Amino acid sequence: MIDIEEYGIHEGISEIILTTISPDGVPNAAPIGLHRKSGRLFARIYNSKTLDNILSKPIAAANIVDDPVLFVQSALSNIEPERFKFIDGFPLLKDALGWIVFDCICKKGGNLSVVGLSPVKGKIIERKLQPINRGFNAVIEAAIHATRYVVLKDQKYLDCIEYYNSIVKKCGGEREKDAMMLLYELIGNPK
Ligand SMILES: Cc1cc2nc3c(=O)[nH]c(=O)nc-3n(C[C@H](O)[C@H](O)[C@H](O)COP(=O)(O)O)c2cc1C
Incomplete structure (x- = not known):
């Protein structure tokens, strides 16, 4: 059982980098807001590679990242393959401070879909004091x-x-x- 609080995921929206995998095994990463509201965890995802991947394989991992370059790169282009590591066949970011893998249930919308997230497993790699910058x-x-x-x-x-x-x-x-x-x-x- 994962205690989501331990990962610093509090009520509100936490900006994480979501990794997913395509049907032919290509990893993808994109910044996505992880919503925690009244005990529910979910993401609101516009039509994108991330959503396509979740629709074909309903697993996603929240990578907790503090590198601003990684946020920009994954938002606007692709992350190089060597920056992923695979655990049980699923891609995670090597530079993540921690990660949580979720089972996803997707409520498909026209432009925007709501993806319910159930934590399956996770790991905290590094705890850092992080004054606001x-x-x-x-x-x-x-x-x-x-x-x-x-x-x-x-x-x-x-x-x-x-x-x-x-x-x-x-x-x-x-x-x-x-x-x-x-x-x-x-x-x-x-x-
Ligand atoms: C900090 C941040 C948070 C974002 N949150 C979301 C989000 O919650 N839902 C969404 O659909 N896109 C969000 N985006 C935009 C996607 O990351 C962006 O459209 C990305 O290109 C999608 O990549 P993909 O096509 O590889 O999935 C966010 C971008 C940034 C920088």
């Missing part, structure tokens, strides 16, 4: 706007990205600045 949080916000920008190409998302980039410049470390450089590169550098 506004630069890290700003990268996460910028990455969300970037995933909308690449689909909708609306200037308002670029303006938001610029705003969060100003916080990264002020408060972030090297890794956060690298993440923003990668983000701009992956959205075609429209500065």
Whole structure:
């Protein structure tokens, strides 16, 4: 039995990187919000590779990650195959601080599906003291706007990205600045 609290998954939405596997065995990773509400765990997932994979094999793993570059890369492109490790045939991220594997039950919608998550097993690899860094949080916000920008190409998302980039410049470390450089590169550098 997994105590989800032990993994730092509290009420609200925790941003994790969800790994899944395609029918032909290709691993995939994408940032997804893990919702915990009134004792229920679920994700709201738009049509994507992640959703296709869950529909064909209803297993997913929440990788708890603190690397801003990994969030940007998995949101806007693919993670290199060598960054996955396989446990019992299922892909996880080598750099995860911990992971939880879930059985999924998908309520398919038109654009958006709700995926119920039941924890099956998990592992805590590293516990770290993690003071709040506004630069890290700003990268996460910028990455969300970037995933909308690449689909909708609306200037308002670029303006938001610029705003969060100003916080990264002020408060972030090297890794956060690298993440923003990668983000701009992956959205075609429209500065
Ligand atoms: C921090 C963060 C949280 C996200 N949360 C969600 C989410 O809860 N549901 C969703 O459908 N997409 C979410 N996204 C967007 C997906 O990660 C993005 O669309 C990704 O490209 C999907 O990849 P895939 O096609 O490989 O599955 C989030 C992105 C970021 C950066």
